[in-house]
Amino acid sequence: xxxxxxxxxxxxxxxxxxxxxxxxxxxxxxxxxxxxxxxxxxxxxxxxxxxxxxxxxxxxxxxxxxxxxxxxxxxxxxxxxxxxxxxxxxxxxxxxxxxxxxxxxxxxxxxxxxxxx
Numbered sequence: 539x540x541x542x543x544x545x546x547x548x549x550x551x552x553x554x555x556x557x558x559x560x561x562x563x564x565x566x567x568x569x570x571x572x573x574x575x576x577x578x579x580x581x582x583x584x585x586x587x588x589x590x591x592x593x594x595x596x597x598x599x600x601x602x603x604x605x606x607x608x609x610x611x612x613x614x615x616x617x618x619x620x621x622x623x624x625x626x627x628x629x630x631x632x633x634x635x636x637x638x639x640x641x642x643x644x645x646x647x648x649x650x651x652x653x654x655x
Contacts, residue, residue, distance in 0.1 A: 551584065551592040554606035557647045565648040568626060572634045606651035616641050619655050
């Protein structure tokens, strides 16, 4: 593959499609522990973390909803985060996957999208 002058060096934002923006914003505000840093009428919202990474939600009249997968949210205490999620009724698995790189728990949001802690 030929090298080009344009290099991709980061991800500015990761977005999930949602069926109901208001419901999804409530879910992620509760999950992430802070309100969106930006909203765009009733079509989308973004949460920007202290490291500059941004997670967003989007509802489009032109793109049908489909399941999102792959966002991994970081936490300093996975067990406490999983316990807190379960106490609030968040769909999250009982099993903690322990890899050589990290520990992970798998959940599902209010819209049917998958996420990982």
